[in-house]
Amino acid sequence: MGPFRTFLNRTVVPRSLFTRSLLIVVLPVVVLQVVLTVIFYNRHWDTVTRWLATGVAGEVALTAQLLGEQHDLAGRDQVMEQVRKFTDLRMSFEPGGTLEAAARDADLADPVRGHIDEKILEAFQESLRQPFLLDLRSDVPQRIAVYVQLPDGLLRVLAPRKRVTSTTTGLLLAWMLGVSTALLLVAIYFLRLQIRPIRKLARAMESFGKGRDIGDYRPQGAQEIRQAAHAFNLMRQRILRHLGQRTEMLAAVSHDLRTPLTRMKLELELLDSTEKPVLAELREDVEEMAQIIESYLSFARGEGREGIEPVALRPLLENMRERGERAGAAVELRDGEEILLPARPVALRRCLANLVDNAARHGRSIALGARRRGRHVEITVEDDGPGIPKGQREAVFRPFVRLDQSRSRATGGVGLGLTIARDVALGHGGDLRLDQSAQGGLKAIIRLPL
Known part of the structure; x- marks a missing residue:
């Protein structure tokens, strides 16, 4: 069955x-x-x-x-x-x-x-x-x-x-068909009136899921549809309140942590490191702690409450090419059409910067590109580095996960770059996935809705 x-x-x-x-x-x-x-x-x-x-x-x-x-x-x-x-x-x-x-x-x-x-x-x-x-x-x-x-x-x-x-048989059949057609047209009219609020509510949910807040949705239609709209408004308010509280809490954490870290740095500078060589290692530990805190705060803040606006991808990719070249990599910018993408500019720049920095850290050649895919845009960042095994590509998106078990700062960051990049993509209603690059390394694919 x-x-x-x-x-x-x-x-x-x-x-x-x-x-x-x-x-x-x-x-x-x-x-x-x-x-x-x-x-x-x-x-x-x-x-x-x-x-x-x-x-x-x-x-x-x-x-x-x-x-x-x-x-x-x-x-x-x-x-x-x-x-x-x-x-x-x-x-x-x-x-x-x-x-x-x-x-x-x-x-x-x-x-x-x-x-x-x-x-x-x-x-x-x-x-x-x-x-x-x-x-x-x-x-x-x-x-x-x-x-x-x-x-x-x-x-x-x-x-x-x-x-x-x-x-009179033909007349009777004509009346039956005529009345049925009239009733059908009336039914179609009233069905459209009932379906329209559902479609509007679905579009509002889709926009909110893509990170494009349109404000409170005005309930319309039948009582059940109004109940669903009211539940959506309550859910939206709870999510926004949670995000606001998280941002406020992190601001307080940032202030509370940065103050003792700054004081520790000043005290270490006042000490004579020549007499106590261990102080140099202590300074490195403090710098690493500060970097970890900044990375964590950057991950937790996400894109914040930055507004959505049209972003031209071509100039943004040009900027990422310069960033990769400054890091010592050879960057190829593949030709593509001009695309205006509704996005949060700062958050999208942070997402691409993390991917480009990661590619430049592990490879010597980078390829950037963007193209339309129906109602979506795909942005790709490829490198010729060692890549990531297929079974571990999903695990690297978890916070603080690094493939380098030594945890050395010389071989990478603190394990939040890809996490922040996917968080930004998800916040725009899209996704970020990893694949094998044609250059032999890693290929990061960002898929965002237009």
């Missing part, structure tokens, strides 16, 4: 809420109309047609019998006049006429009949004993023609079509 349900959900059931809701409205109406139409055609219309056709066939049979009992033209004319007087049948008698000649003249050699025409023919076959021919395609509008073979001639009867079948 599980695979079958999965197949239905993927291939049969529509994916959008609007289409599913419309299907819920349309399917019962269509099924109801199909059932009513089948019942009406097979039961009601067939029964009414049979009753009406049987009545007309009885009148024609009675007329044919009365004419057969008359042997002179005057008597036959009198019978036909009485029938015309009391019925709406129109008839004529052709002495010596035959059914073969009538069929040939009316082109009834191989008539094409529908379901209702067959019901009319069956009713005439049950009531009329003489040989006859039924022309349901008469040239006379809204009439049918019946040819009855008598011993000395041919009787031609014209009957109104409404006498043998219901003529």
Whole structure:
């Protein structure tokens, strides 16, 4: 049952809420109309047609019998006049006429009949004993023609079509289809009114997920949608409050830690390091502690509350090339189109700087590039360094994780560069992943939404 349900959900059931809701409205109406139409055609219309056709066939049979009992033209004319007087049948008698000649003249050699025409023919076959021919395609509008073979001639009867079948069926079906179409249009209109607030709420959530705060969302639509919008506003306020509290706490931590570190540096400078060589190592430890604290604060602050604005990637990549060259690497800037990316400029610069610094530290050649990928932009930073094993590429994004187990400052930083870079990418609604570079080293791919 599980695979079958999965197949239905993927291939049969529509994916959008609007289409599913419309299907819920349309399917019962269509099924109801199909059932009513089948019942009406097979039961009601067939029964009414049979009753009406049987009545007309009885009148024609009675007329044919009365004419057969008359042997002179005057008597036959009198019978036909009485029938015309009391019925709406129109008839004529052709002495010596035959059914073969009538069929040939009316082109009834191989008539094409529908379901209702067959019901009319069956009713005439049950009531009329003489040989006859039924022309349901008469040239006379809204009439049918019946040819009855008598011993000395041919009787031609014209009957109104409404006498043998219901003529309001088409009108009824037209009303059913018209009303259903009108109700469907009304349903589509109200469904759009209900779907619109959901789409607006989804866009607001998407923007907030990309780091583009649009303020409180104004609840709209049905009560359930308003409840979801209210919950989103509360979640947004909690997240912003958490970020604000974290920033304030880190500012206090920064102040509290930097003060004793500065005092320790001054005291170490006042001591005579020539007499106590261990003081030089102590100074290095203090500098390393200060660097670790600054790196941690930079990671924890992230992009802060910096505003989103259009950023031209080409000048930013030019700046990163100069940064890499200053670090002693050969940097290649691959040609690409001009791209304006909505982003936080300082945070995006910090992200790219960490990646370029990491590439320059481990390689001698760097390649930078940016290109569009649908509704996203991919920025790549490649190097020819030793790279990172595939099984460890995800682990290096964790804070303070370094592949160099010696933890020496000479071989790298404190293990927050890639963490900060991914944090910035995620804060923009994108991601950062690592892959194998064509140069043999590491390839960092930043994917950000336009």
